[in-house]
Amino acid sequence: MRVLVTGSTGYVGRVVLAELAAAGHTPLPFSGDVRSSDAVAGPGEADAVVHLAGLARVRDSFDDPVRYYDVNVGGTVNLLRSPPRRFVLASTAGVYGAAGVATIAEDCPRAPANPYAASKAAAEDVLAWAAAAGRVSGVALRLFNVAGGGDVDDTRVITRACGAASGRLPAMDVFGDGSAVRDFVHVRDVARAFVAAVEREEDGYAAVNVGATPASVADVLGAVARVAGREAPVVRRPAHPGEVRELRADTARLRAWGWRATDSDLDALVRDQWAAETRRHP
Structure with a gap:
């Protein structure tokens, strides 16, 4: 498959490109502004999108929550305007907040405690509703501590x-x-999780934990x-x-x-x- 990868020059993005290629896919790097018209045009050339681009500093998000929503939610909405069939979103375990259980499954209620995590939860919701409408087959990967x-x-x-x-x-x-x-997980194992999500055969939407x-x-x-x-x-x-x-x-x-x-x-x-x-x- 041809897979558009946003945030392709980042810490996770570089490894995702390598793992997609190793799995026989053709990665299409995109490192521009995901809110731009170029980002909307990009998915038209691809069979799938791996959406990694975004802002991810918890402390910074308290100082500028509007910017975090603009980039993390607005960028996701922009890419979903004309998406390919498969859409994989990088999310965070931060959406769970202070979960009341030691081991967190995906059905644990979300309770984000900062604007960054809240913006990712909102991006998940947009993807889930787009999948419910039949526009995409969507996966949100909730990453724990990548290392x-x-x-x-x-x-x-x-x-x-x-x-x-x-x-x-x-x-x-x-x-x-x-x-x-x-919970810690190696960036290479994270990248392979994105490959597994791209290759997922089921339709609809799924939120999936990535930890190790x-x-x-x-x-x-x-x-x-x-x-x-x-x-x-x-x-x-x-x-x-x-x-x-x-x-x-x-x-x-x-x-x-x-x-x-x-x-x-x-x-x-x-x-x-x-x-x-x-x-x-x-």
Whole structure:
């Protein structure tokens, strides 16, 4: 299939292009403004769209929520004006908010707690309604904590821990005892999830979790020490009131499509990121 990929020059986008090509598809990179007329024209040349482009900083979204809705929702609406049959949206596990369960399945109620996650939930809704109207076969992939592959976002736990261990960043803040568990997944496994979604044979709409390896901040710091042979310096801070202790992804729906995480072992995630870190900061 010919697959238009928005956000193709980004952290996830570059890997999605490679995995689509490896699976025998023809990726069509699009790295412009998804709100433009060029974006609307692009899907006409494709058999599917993988929509990765968007704004994704939680803290920034509080400062400019209108811009986040304009790009994340408006860009999705624009691409859906003349879509190909298959449409895969990059969403976020943030749409669940502070879920009241340790393991999150896709039927868990959405309760986004910031404008970024809320804009992604709204984009999901637009895609779901378009699918209900028969315009597209749509999938929203709710990504948990994407890591590895040379991530350069220092707000992410594994990237920041490696940066602190190398000395490129100051000591890492650890809130509470570092035992809160989150779900991590390698960017290559994420890219393969997009391939699986493009190749999905069912019609209609599906929201699907993408996660792989539950680990705490303490686990991450231990893995960094093993891989790097040095510990990341930390500063202990009080725990955030009401912090959710565990957030794990139920990935049964994605695994039913034949997807398996192959690169998301915690030490492998850290090893990959540490190799990139040492290239950046020898």
